[in-house]
Amino acid sequence: MQLATWNxxxxxxxxGHVQDxxxxxxxxxxxxxxxxxTDENFxxxxxxxxxxxxxxxxxxxxxxVALLVNHAKVGEATDIVKxxxxxxxxQQRLITATVGGVRVVCGYFPNGQSLESDKFAYxxxxxxxxxxxxxxxxxxxxxxxxxxxxxxxxxxxxxxDPAKWEGCNLVSPQERQAFARLQGLGLRDTFRMFxxxxxxxxxxxxxxxxxxxxxxxxxxxxxxxxxxxxRCTGCEIDRVPxxxxxxxxxxxxxxxxxx
DNA sequence: ATGGCTAGCAAAGCTAGA
Numbered sequence: 001m002q003l004a005t006w007n008x009x010x011x012x013x014x015x016g017h018v019q020d021x022x023x024x025x026x027x028x029x030x031x032x033x034x035x036x037x038t039d040e041n042f043x044x045x046x047x048x049x050x051x052x053x054x055x056x057x058x059x060x061x062x063x064x065v066a067l068l069v070n071h072a073k074v075g076e077a078t079d080i081v082k083x084x085x086x087x088x089x090x091q092q093r094l095i096t097a098t099v100g101g102v103r104v105v106c107g108y109f110p111n112g113q114s115l116e117s118d119k120f121a122y123x124x125x126x127x128x129x130x131x132x133x134x135x136x137x138x139x140x141x142x143x144x145x146x147x148x149x150x151x152x153x154x155x156x157x158x159x160x161d162p163a164k165w166e167g168c169n170l171v172s173p174q175e176r177q178a179f180a181r182l183q184g185l186g187l188r189d190t191f192r193m194f195x196x197x198x199x200x201x202x203x204x205x206x207x208x209x210x211x212x213x214x215x216x217x218x219x220x221x222x223x224x225x226x227x228x229x230x231r232c233t234g235c236e237i238d239r240v241p242x243x244x245x246x247x248x249x250x251x252x253x254x255x256x257x258x259x
Numbered sequence: 260a261t262g263g264c265t266a267g268c269a270a271a272g273c274t275a276g277a
Binding site: 009 | 260262263264265266267268274275276277
């Protein structure tokens, strides 16, 4: 079983990239973030033509998340939950479903903007609510994966220039503690279960030739519950779509699990 | 390299992203 996550930064602009990527990477579930469109504008037919069922919760302009399910390989998704039941929120940042015996949680974590911002407090509150909700969800579903754009680089080796970024939004101690609390639930960062090339990142700024200089961050993650992590045989970041014309600033992360 | 892209909204520069 393969689970993937990709912040596509506007599904309207990137539908062609999603189609191209899924044709060469027919994963079982693809989690998308930053749809930036309302539900009535979701390209259900284009995704269905690829053999995937779409489940999504969108909003105008911002946020929006989706689960694309390869129904021929893993069957249809069940028990779909949109957003955090314990955190009323206008912003559409979470969608969860059971697919192929795994509870798949797709999240677009708040960015935070800066440590002084109200958005940073919102980010920490959102992370707190997510952690509490997940503790119950893990009891109900021992096989669970949390995929998405976390907007957190968990360690300095996930940052191209740790000195420059020290204490900043995305790498601050508060955010890394929140990430550690997720790990405290038994969730494991599948990427770090395996040997990886140094300076492997999942996001590069559009500006300043950041991709060319590999000046990136690893902020997109696949975390797996203890029981699911036992089945994990690999986790890779696919930087190829970042080389395509008019790319998303994020690139897909794919985790593979034994049946 | 100290936001110097990009997308959305809407019709010109704003907000937001990370």
